[in-house]
Amino acid sequence: MTMLSSGMPPPRGLNTMPETSAYFHAAYTIALGIYVAYALSLYVRLQRVRGK
Amino acid sequence: MRISWLPTLAGAAVIATVIRAVFFTPLEARQGAAQKIFYIHVPAAWVAFLAFFLVAIASGVYLWLRDPRLDRFAESSAEVGVVFTTVVLITGPLWAKPIWGTFWAWWDVRLVSTLFLWFIYVSYIVLRGAIESPELRARYSAVLGILGALLIPFIHLSVYLFATMHPMPIVGKPSAPSLPIEMLITLMISLVSFTLLYFAFVRARYDYAVERDAAAARTEHDA
Numbered sequence: 677m678t679m680l681s682s683g684m685p686p687p688r689g690l691n692t693m694p695e696t697s698a699y700f701h702a703a704y705t706i707a708l709g710i711y712v713a714y715a716l717s718l719y720v721r722l723q724r725v726r727g728k
Numbered sequence: 729m730r731i732s733w734l735p736t737l738a739g740a741a742v743i744a745t746v747i748r749a750v751f752f753t754p755l756e757a758r759q760g761a762a763q764k765i766f767y768i769h770v771p772a773a774w775v776a777f778l779a780f781f782l783v784a785i786a787s788g789v790y791l792w793l794r795d796p797r798l799d800r801f802a803e804s805s806a807e808v809g810v811v812f813t814t815v816v817l818i819t820g821p822l823w824a825k826p827i828w829g830t831f832w833a834w835w836d837v838r839l840v841s842t843l844f845l846w847f848i849y850v851s852y853i854v855l856r857g858a859i860e861s862p863e864l865r866a867r868y869s870a871v872l873g874i875l876g877a878l879l880i881p882f883i884h885l886s887v888y889l890f891a892t893m894h895p896m897p898i899v900g901k902p903s904a905p906s907l908p909i910e911m912l913i914t915l916m917i918s919l920v921s922f923t924l925l926y927f928a929f930v931r932a933r934y935d936y937a938v939e940r941d942a943a944a945a946r947t948e949h950d951a
Contacts, residue, residue, distance in 0.1 A: 696759065696760040696761050696762040696826045697760065697761040697762075699761075699762050699765070699822045699823065699825060699826050700760075700761035700762050700764050700765055701761075702822055703765040703768065703769070703818070703819040703822040703823065704746065704750070704764075704765075704768060706815075706818050706819070706822075707768045707772065707815045707818065707819050708742075708746070710811060710814060710815055710818075711742070711811070711815070711925065714808075714811045714929065715735075715929070715932075718929065718932045718933060718936060719932075721936050722932065722935060722936050722939065725936060725939045725940050725943055726939060
């Protein structure tokens with residue numbers, strides 16, 4: 677996202693909540709990690725049952 | 729190497745959704761970045777409910793027709809539903825902590841009933857692993873699959889029936905959605921992407937079940 681500096685302080689709540697941002701990063705990382713891990717588990721199980 | 733179109737499309741859609749949610753959707757003024765958890769939490773809950781609803785439908789029809797394809801579909805959808813419910817149960821508390829001030833509240837009916845739903849379908853998977861006879865396994869798990877799905881309307885209506893920390897619906901309410909249009913579009917794209925991912929997962933899991941059963945039949949035939 678392009679952000680331009682106008683010299684004015686940012687609105688309240690905008691980029692001023694590093695602790696909130698940490699929860700956001702954690703949630704996205706864990707959720708996507710679970711989906712990727714499950715996709716890999718399906719792939720491995722399929723290959724194993726096919727004897728490859 | 730053959731490339732399957734459904735997993736490819738679903739993967740691309742999920743990546744595009746995450747890029748849009750993270751970089752091209754405005755921050756919410758009071759919650760900041762944490763509100764963006766909404767775009768993975770709500771679709772995961774929607775897909776989990778869809779998955780368990782389809783388990784119940786397939787199980788009900790299985791008890792009538794006794795077609796093993798329906799049992800395989802129910803088995804596949806239940807496992808994928810557990811994966812999505814796990815995401816709901818992890819992303820929810822991560823959103824709740826900065827906004828509500830706590831990861832979990834045992835008095836919140838929606839939280840606890842969602843955890844209960846997760847336990848029911850984990851039990852469904854355990855039950856399937858514990859019964860050797862395919863017919864008996866399919867019949868018992870069909871009954872559990874149907875009973876578990878009865879929780880879904882209860883979880884959905886819990887915000888109306890009990891005092892919970894969860895807000896009232898802001899999109900799926902009788903009047904027009906109160907979500908700003910940019911956020912609403914991201915949510916809609918997200919719902920479609922994760923639904924595609926559900927179908928890709930179920931398709932792959934169903935293929936695995938077919939091959940596993942064929943391998944078991946070959947082993948039995950050879951013995």
